[in-house]
Amino acid sequence: MNQRALRRAAGLHSRAREAVYGYDFARARAQLEQALAVLADAPAPDHVDLIPMRVRVLVTAAYADTEIGRVDLGLGRLDIADRLVDDIADPGQRTELAGLSLEQRGFLLIRVGRSEEGLQILEQAAEVLERSLADGIGEASVLAILYLNRSLAHIMNGQPDAATAELNRCVELSERYDLDPTISYKAKHNLGYVAYMSGDMPTALRRYEDNARLCRRSALSLLPVVLLDQARAMLAAGLAEEAARTLDEALPLFRKQRGGQDAAEAEIARAAAALLDGDTELARRRARIAERSFAKRGNARWAAIAALTGIRARTKTALRTGRVRQTLVEEAIKLAESLRALMLEDEMALALLLAIRLELRRGDVGAAEVLLDMVPRASSMTPIDHKMLLRLCRAEIAVARGRTRSALAEASAGLGELGRVRDRMGGMELVCGTALHGQELGELAVRLVLDRPRPDPRQLFGWLERTRAQVYRYEPLPAIDDPIVAEKAAELRTLRRAVQTFRLDGRPSSRLEKQTAALEREVLRLGWSSSTWGRPRPVARLDEVTDTLGDRALVSLATSRGALVAVVVTRSRVRMVRLDSSATADEQAARLHADLDALAPDTLPAPVIEVVKGSAARSAGELDAQIVRPLLSLVGDRELIIVPTGALYAVPWGSLPSLRARPLVVAPSATAWLAASTTAAATGRAVLARGPMLTGDVVEQDKLRSVYPRATMLEGEGATVAEVLNALDGAELAHFAAHGEHEPTNALFSRLELADGPLFAYEVARLRQPPRQVVLAACELALNYVRPGDEALGYAGALLAGGVQTVVAATSRVGDAAAAGAMVEYHERLASGVAPARALAESIAQDPFRRPFICLGAG
Structure with a gap:
């Protein structure tokens, strides 16, 4: 009769x-409690044949208990298991199960923040389990999981x-013994x-994107953990919006699985995303939720980390x-x-x-x-945002003590240091995102230069170049063919056309639109990790710029403390x-910009045109009076290179x-201008491409x-x-x-409509030998989404960053007839x-309000 109970258990x-491997802890606990009840109701519940199974059930139950916050209950089950192990007659089995219980205890201690204690126990367990497996005793999966768990302790210890x-031991053992693939997935993750x-x-x-793809296909229960760590990496790269979207997908999955520890960690990450995005109140709320959850679980380490996130928001x-x-x-x-x-x-x-x-x-x-004397030295494992904050504190103390030179040295x-991190990044969005971590340091340096009684414009020029538009500082690398990206891009194009x-x-079309948005994110993320964005060029020196200017003048605009300032270089x-x-x-x-958008339709009545043109003329006159006229005595009648800032990119x-x-x-x-101006010009053919749905x-x-x-x-089909x-x-x-659309929240997915669907900006940005000049005649694709650090991204920006020297495009909507007239005249002069x-x-001088084109790049 005991055998029947044993089989059921x-x-x-x-x-x-x-269920545990799938993070479904509620279901796992219910089944484990049922197993313990079956063993307790056996005809001879204390018989030695049932003890090994009771130990295994208790060990697994201890993990499930801990994952839903019942830490004391979990450790108590292991205490019972250890006492039962002593009653096992077979020495090999006794050794194996003693190692299993040790392994689980070590892991649980790590999960509740006692990593040093847990690591010591795992080392003892490894000796026991490795010896048992070498003697042909026990399950290889137990040892593989031990390696996985021990890696977590090393990760936590830096x-x-x-x-x-x-982790490599875990993967090798999993593959050698053909273990459950989820173990290998976790190790690779x-x-x-x-x-x-x-x-x-x-x-x-x-690695995260690869694992997310695997989990969506064959291990959906592992997906939220993958998404959590993916979001953490996004936060480190300054991609707050992407991280928030990823965490908003992960959190409901964690709650469904009742994964208390991971759900609370995700709440901290969501608070960090809100903090990067400037929403301090949301960050505080999320941090409080996480802190209460960790306190309930008895995890003092993570509770303190959650409290730190809250204080960061309040600060x-x-x-x-x-x-x-x-x-x-x-x-x-x-x-x-x-x-x-x-x-x-x-x-x-x-x-x-x-x-401080x-x-x-x-x-x-x-x-x-x-307090600064108490701050330890940063290590190689210290996050880059922490390093930038340390530099900022040193600089601000130097400012307070009147040591401007020291403050600028820290900046x-x-x-x-931030630039060296950026140089390792893949994809334009990552290069831009990292600028966020150095934003305050750069702003401080610019402010210090401007606050001097007689600001040095040469020094100001140098700091502006160091702190802005860094994505354009990279010499694009040759394209790397990626069949997965190509496949996903084709799928995305099909979805776009279906929408x-x-x-x-x-x-x-809401269902298709959701699928499209998800696929856009996947393609974008694949692009982040395909390779570094490009080979870094040094920031332009002032003498290099003046030597190249000739008879032109460069006007670099910047904002500090709510005031606009211009550096004029001749x-x-x-x-x-x-x-x-x-x-x-x-x-x-x-x-x-709003007036010019309103002027775009070709069919506007003449009275409406005059009214809107009058409004546009007033706004243009105000901008002219504030920005241009004060500079005329310096620039004379020279040709200009204008480096805008913020909203002025749309002028x-x-x-x-x-x-x-x-x-x-x-x-x-x-x-960026210097790089475009000094790059050898391409020589070759002209390409004329026409998209669908245009007037004749x-x-x-x-x-x-x-x-x-x-x-x-290239026209028609x-x-x-x-x-x-x-x-x-x-x-x-x-x-x-071709008609196109500027995508403000995801600039690399700004697009031109062609015969078989959209041509995305990110596709053009990786051409092996880009054209010298690109003209975008029928859309507003000179618009940009301005990121921290004055990183302006959009279709035209992607072309410039990808190596195109000159881009002609509109900053506002433009009518088909107006575009046609302007472009024919332009090409006749160009030819x-x-x-x-x-x-x-x-x-454009004949009708500038209906021909809102600008020349970007080299010119």
């Missing part, structure tokens, strides 16, 4: 283990090499976490408002002491840094200096001019009265054919994405007459030998 235990060795801790974000994100609010309470300083210092006792060195340092900034804002520089060292068809037919001198409120300029730029500069018919180009930085005169096809009689013409990309590679000039900037200026 074994079956329940097996199913419970499957020992990446030791963690990697354990943790290899991504080791890469994340080491600062290798492309590798970490690649950000206090610094923004200027209302700093002494109690908040005391809380931060007290928490630092707790974190030190818990051996959380990086977190302890962060708490002290927050206290609060003390400085209260005016107690001495207290801040005392210089910090931005250099468009559904909308035209009046059918609901071959012979450098000057700085203050230009009043940046908010005023931004408001006028937004009004002008069609040729519409401002003082700049009409003046040749000018817009560049994201002087470094938008391209003025016959006239453009006569201008470029040998051009490659022949203007497919593949054909267009193939033609673009190595071309000298590419002219697109006659006129430079792009001059050809465009002359072409």
Whole structure:
């Protein structure tokens, strides 16, 4: 009769283990309790034959208990299991089960934050289990899981090499014994976490994306853990919005699985995402939820980390408002002491840094200096945002003591360190995202230069170049063929076209739109880890810029403390001019943009045109008066290179009265302009591509054919994405007459509509030999989504970053007839030998408000 009970208990235990692997702890606990009841109700419940199974059930139940917050219950079950092991007659089985219980105890201690104690126990368990397996006793899966768990302790202790060795052992053992594949999935996932801790974000994100794809296909229960660590890597790369979306997908899955520890960790990560995005109240709420959950579980380490996130949010609010309470300083210092006792060195340092900034804002520089002496040196494993905060605190103390040179040295060292991190990044979004971590340090440096009685414009120029538009500093690497990316891009194109068809037919498309958004994110993430974005170029030196300018002038605009400032560079001198409120300029730029959008339709009645043009003229005049006229005595009648800032990226500069018919180009930085201007020009064919759904005169096809009689013409069904990309590679000039759409929240998915679907910006950005010049004739794809650090991303920006030297595009909507007229005139001048900037200026001067094109890049 005992054999029947044993079989029933074994079956329940097996199913419970499957539920545990799937993070379904509620179901696992129910089955384990049932198994224990079956064993207790056996005819001879104390018989020696039942003891091994009772031990196995107790060990598994201990894990399930701990994962839902019943830590004491879990450890108590292991105490019972240890006592039962002594009654097992067979020595081999006794050894195996003793090792199993030890392994589980060590892991549970790690999960509740007692990693040192847990690691010692795991080392004892490993000796027992390795010896047993060598003697042919026990299950290889137990030892593989031990290696997996021991890697977690090494990860928590900041020992990446030791963690990697354990994970490789786990994978090797899993494959040798053909174990449950979820064990190998977890090990490979943790290899991504080791890469994340080491600062290798492309590798970490690649491993996470690969694992997420595997989990969605064959191990859905593991997906939320993968998403959590993926989001953490995104946060390290400054991608707050992407991290928030990823965590919002993961959290409901964790709650469904009742995975208390991981769910609470996800709440902390969600708080961090909110903090990066500037939502301090949401960050505080999420941190409180996590702290209560960890306290309930008895996990002092993670409860302290959650409390730190809350204090970080409160500190950000206090610094923004200027209302700093002494109690908040005391809380931060007290928490630092707790974190030190818990051996959380990086977190302890962060708490002290927050206290330092609060003390400085209260005016107690001495207290801040005392706290700074307590901050440990940053290690190779210290997160980059913590390192930047340390640099910022040192710089702010130096400012408070009147040591401006020392403060600038800290800023210089910090931005250099951040640059080295950026150089390892894959994908344009990651390169941009990392700028977030150095934003305050860069702003401090610019402010220090401007606050001097006689600001040095040369020094200001240098700092502006170091702190802005870094994505354009990279020389693009040759494209790497990735069949997975190509497959996903084709699928995305098909979905996009299906959404468009559904909308035209009046059918609901919400389901397809959700699928499209998910696939966009997947393609974008694959791009992050395909390779580094490019080979870093040095930031442009002022003498390099002046040597290349010739008779032109460069105007670099920037904002500091709500005021606009311009640095004007000519071959012979450098000057700085203050230009009043940046908010005023931004408001006028937004009004002008709205007016030009309203003017775009070809069929507007003449009275409406006149009214809207009058409004546009007023906004253009206000911008001209604030920004351009104060500079005219310095720039004279020179051709201009304008480096905008913020909302001014959307200004069609040729519409401002003082700049009409003046040749000018817009560049994201002087470094980007210099790189584009000094790159060898491509020589080759012209490509003329026409997309669908255009009015008949938008391209003025016959006239453009006569201008470029040998051009490659792509139109109708022949203007497919593949054909267009193939033609673009190595071309000298590419002219697109195609409708497109600027995607403000995901600039690399701004798109041009071709015969078989959209041509995305990210696809053009990786051409092997991009065209020298690209003209975007029928859409507003000069628009950008401006990220921290004045990183302006959009379709035109992606082309420039990908190696195109000059892009002509509109900053606002433009009518088909207006675009056709402007572009024919432009190409006729261009073909006659006129430079792009001059050809465009002359072409748009006749009707600048309905021809809002700008020349970007080299010109």
